Each structure stands twice: as C-alpha cells, then as structure tokens.
Amino acid sequence: MKCIVNLAVVLMTIFAISPTQADDSAAPNVVLIISDDQGFTDYGFMGSEIARTPNLDRIAAESLLYTRGYVMPVCSPSLASLLTGRLPHVHGITGNDLSAESIKAVRAKGKLDRDPLSQRLLANSPILPKTLGEAGYQTFQTGKLWNVTAEEIGFSQGMTNTEGRHGGAGLSIGRESMQPIYDFIEDSQAKEKPFFVWYAPLLPHQPHNPPQKLLAHYQNQGLSPDAAKYFAMVEWFDQTCGELDDYLTDNNLADNTVVIYLADNGWDANRNGRAKLSPFEKGIRTPIFVRWPGKVQPQRDDETLASILDIMPTIFSACGLDVPADLSGINLVDREAMQARKSIFVEGYTHDIADLAHPEKSLVTQVVINGWDKLLIPGARRPDKEYTSAPASIELFDLKADPLEKRNLVSERPEVVARLTQLQNAEWDAAK
Structure with a gap:
C-alpha cells in the first residue's frame, strides 16, 4: 500500500497535478453576478411594480432562490467577504477608505494610500480566485474590486490593473461592452479549461446616467427625477445580465455553468437614509440565487436565511473543492443544512476605517437575525456619512410582521433581546 501511495505522489509531482485540482472534463464553469447598490425590493420577481427586470426574473425562476439573503451594508467590505468567505472583523476590510489620519501616516512612509488595505486583504486565506486558479480554473475579473489588482488577488486575467477605489479600468464592463467577458470565455474554451467569471459592474451604481430610451419609460411613472434614473439603471443592469446569459446559451455553455447572483449592498430610490451604509433591511x-441546470432544482424560498458568506462554500462545493472547516458559510445547495441554520450576522461600520488592526473602533452596528427576529446593537461609532443612518440604541424588529422595521420591540421582548445579544457576542468571539 505504501508503494502505491508513493507512486501516486510521484505521478502528481511529475505532472503537476494537485490532489484537489478540478477535473477539467467535468468541472462546471461559474459565473458570479454582483449587482451594485440595488434595493432588495427592486426586481420584478421580488414584487416590484416599477422595476423592469425580465432577464433576472427568468434566471431567478430557473434557480434555487433565497429571497432573504444578507450582505454587508457597503461595497468594499461586502466584496472582501465574497473574496474571503469571512465577516469584516475577521478579513479586516471594514470600510471603503482609510481615515484621513491613517492616509497621512501611510503617505509619510512613502506608500500608496491603498497599500495597508491591499496588504490586509491579501493576508486572508483562502482567497476565492486564487484557490480556483490553483484548482485548474481560468479566472476573470471585471467591474468592482477595491484595493487590489486582479493579478494580486489571484485572477488569471482581469480588467483592474491598479490598486484603488472601486475598480479602475474594470468599471467599463456592462456600461460600455460585455466583449471582454466573451473574449475570456473563448480563450478558456480554446485552452479546454473551466472558467470563473466575476461580473461586478458599476450598475446600477451612480453615476445614474442610463440610456435615454430606458429613462423615458420611468419618467412617465410619477417618480422623482432621481428615482426615475435609478430604476432605468436597474433595467440597464438587467439587460447586461440577459446579454451574458444569452451568450452562455448560444454557445452551449449554460448547462455546465453555475450562475450565482446577489447584490453587494442595498439602495433606496427615494434616498431616505436607511439603505446604503445602513444596517436596516434596505441596506x-x-x-x-443559484442556477445549475440539471443539478439544482429550481425553487423559491421566502423563509430560509442566506448570507454572503455562503457564496464561497457554494462555489467550492460545485467545483469539487474542499471547504475549509473554519468558514461559517453554508453551501446554498445543501437544503438540509441551510434550513437547519437559524441565525446569520451582519456588521456595519463607518465608511472610513479608523484602525485596520482594531475593527471595533469603526463599528457602528452589529446585526443578528434569528428566524424572523432582528436585533441591531450599536457600536462605538456613529455613521460618518450624512446620507445614512443607524440606531443610537438597541432595536428589535419582527421582520415577518414588520419587514421594513417600523416598530421597535425592545421594551416588549427583553428575553429575545437577551438571547440574540448572547448569540451575537458568541459569534464575534468565535470568528476572531
């Protein structure tokens, strides 16, 4: 037996085969679609009578759909959670930018402003594109990324080639063309390699400058000018998703491609202060949702809690890779495990990071959702942007009866407050 094992090791060494490397002939392709600044209500399949999203409606109907998914309330921490499978106080990216004082200190050392952020993010393991690349996947980054280049974070190819805010040159995807994705897929096909596409366009994110043809429809709906532009942007984003999905279908790739969708954080068309950067539902x-024809049964689930932390385990599982035991996320396709989980956690911080080494110094709100109960626990800081809000004291909501959080139940249900506070404290300590 020892000789057989040693022979296997020798063969893997000679042919550079990893024990966990994907079988190119069977490994599915993966497309991760990440909407940018979109409210959870703003889809046809979520009940909107305003937003026109026929492509996402169709793909969602073909998917295992969780309507109660949760992410971080602003983009850079959310994307870091996608890349690492961890909460912000663990992966270290709690906000979009360093504080002014921190930037001065970085410049004094002769370094780029984003250097501490990129180094902190890259210190995590595993990192999604790097792990997929090591398993034999061709990986491609488009759109939003934050802090690092595509190459630094492990993508085989990518559009973001400078460290910075948002994603640099990658932000042209969707707004200008989808061709870079198609060129990458064709290259992967020529190499007979499975592919992973990170499609994170700056859509429907500001600037809200939709094509006039789309905007005209919403200008006749009695909406404010800002809301009309936003909903037209939502439709524009939906059109790009349809173009990408049509490409997969037209090239006989759809059946062997896992499509996963979520938004990075919320938005409110009326800008009422309880959305982006906010711990409330619209934030x-x-x-x-996950679509994998023939492998994942289409189903709509309006009760089970899903988390952004579930994306990495789902992709790893679909690709035949081991899921690290210390990741708290669950494979979205594992219905039994998903339904057994009762709680998820969200963290909200200031937009500007006070101290990379001490996340608690930037903490605005801890959120624990247990079943239909949602507890918001204020942190040490208040929001640092005028367009957002957060509770100044503990708030408790029954999301089933009160989905938009209008009635605080703290005084009526102290036992629930105590129980959820204990859950939150245990999660924070366990995830460090």
Whole structure:
C-alpha cells in the first residue's frame, strides 16, 4: 500500500497535478453576478411594480432562490467577504477608505494610500480566485474590486490593473461592452479549461446616467427625477445580465455553468437614509440565487436565511473543492443544512476605517437575525456619512410582521433581546 501511495505522489509531482485540482472534463464553469447598490425590493420577481427586470426574473425562476439573503451594508467590505468567505472583523476590510489620519501616516512612509488595505486583504486565506486558479480554473475579473489588482488577488486575467477605489479600468464592463467577458470565455474554451467569471459592474451604481430610451419609460411613472434614473439603471443592469446569459446559451455553455447572483449592498430610490451604509433591511438584504441546470432544482424560498458568506462554500462545493472547516458559510445547495441554520450576522461600520488592526473602533452596528427576529446593537461609532443612518440604541424588529422595521420591540421582548445579544457576542468571539 505504501508503494502505491508513493507512486501516486510521484505521478502528481511529475505532472503537476494537485490532489484537489478540478477535473477539467467535468468541472462546471461559474459565473458570479454582483449587482451594485440595488434595493432588495427592486426586481420584478421580488414584487416590484416599477422595476423592469425580465432577464433576472427568468434566471431567478430557473434557480434555487433565497429571497432573504444578507450582505454587508457597503461595497468594499461586502466584496472582501465574497473574496474571503469571512465577516469584516475577521478579513479586516471594514470600510471603503482609510481615515484621513491613517492616509497621512501611510503617505509619510512613502506608500500608496491603498497599500495597508491591499496588504490586509491579501493576508486572508483562502482567497476565492486564487484557490480556483490553483484548482485548474481560468479566472476573470471585471467591474468592482477595491484595493487590489486582479493579478494580486489571484485572477488569471482581469480588467483592474491598479490598486484603488472601486475598480479602475474594470468599471467599463456592462456600461460600455460585455466583449471582454466573451473574449475570456473563448480563450478558456480554446485552452479546454473551466472558467470563473466575476461580473461586478458599476450598475446600477451612480453615476445614474442610463440610456435615454430606458429613462423615458420611468419618467412617465410619477417618480422623482432621481428615482426615475435609478430604476432605468436597474433595467440597464438587467439587460447586461440577459446579454451574458444569452451568450452562455448560444454557445452551449449554460448547462455546465453555475450562475450565482446577489447584490453587494442595498439602495433606496427615494434616498431616505436607511439603505446604503445602513444596517436596516434596505441596506443589507438581497435576493441570492443559484442556477445549475440539471443539478439544482429550481425553487423559491421566502423563509430560509442566506448570507454572503455562503457564496464561497457554494462555489467550492460545485467545483469539487474542499471547504475549509473554519468558514461559517453554508453551501446554498445543501437544503438540509441551510434550513437547519437559524441565525446569520451582519456588521456595519463607518465608511472610513479608523484602525485596520482594531475593527471595533469603526463599528457602528452589529446585526443578528434569528428566524424572523432582528436585533441591531450599536457600536462605538456613529455613521460618518450624512446620507445614512443607524440606531443610537438597541432595536428589535419582527421582520415577518414588520419587514421594513417600523416598530421597535425592545421594551416588549427583553428575553429575545437577551438571547440574540448572547448569540451575537458568541459569534464575534468565535470568528476572531
């Protein structure tokens, strides 16, 4: 037996085969679609009578759909959670930017402003594109990324080639063309390699400058000018998703491609201060769905909690890779495990990071959702942007009866407050 094992090791060494490397002939392709600044209500399949999203409606109907998905309330921490499978106080990216004082200190050392952020993010393991690349996948980054280049974070190819805010040159995807994705897929096909596409366009994110043809429809709906532009942007994003899905179908790739969808954080068309950067539902809730024809049964689930932390385990499992035991996320396709989980956690911080080494110094709100109960626990800081809000004291909501959080139940249900606070404290300590 020892000789057989040693022979296997020798063969893997000679042919550079990893024990966990994907079988190119069977490994599915993966497309991760990440909407940018979109409210959870703003889809046809989520009940909107305003937003026109026929492509996402169709794909969602073909998918295992969780309508109660949750993400972080702002983009950079959310994307870091996608890349690492961890909460912000663990992966270390709690906000979009360093504080002014921190930037001065970095410049004094002769370094780029984003250097501490990129180094902190890259210190995590595993990292999604790097792990997929090591398993034999061709990987491609488009759109939003934050802090690092595509190459630094492990993508085989990518559009973001400078460290910075948002994603640099990658932000042209969707707004200008989808061709870079198609070129990458064709290259992967020529190499006979499975592919992973990170499609994270700056859509429907500001600037809200939709094509006039789309905007005209919403200008006749009695909406404010800002809301009309936003909903037209939502439709524009939906069109790009349809173009990408049509490409997969037209090239006979759809059946062997896992499509996963979520938004990075929420938005409110009326800008009422309880959305982006906010721990309230319009800031952190998103639909999350997985389509894998013939492998995942289409189903709509309006009760089970899903988390952004579930994306990495889902992709790893679909690709035949081991899921690290210390990741708290669950494979979205594992219905039994998903339904057994009762709680998820969300963290909200200041937009500007006070101290990379001490996340608690930037903490605005801890959120624990247990079943239909949602507890918001204020942190040490208040929001640092005028367009957002957060509770100044503990708030408790029954999301089933009160989905938009209008009635605080703290004084009526102290036992629930105590129980959820204990859950939150245990999660924070366990995830460090």
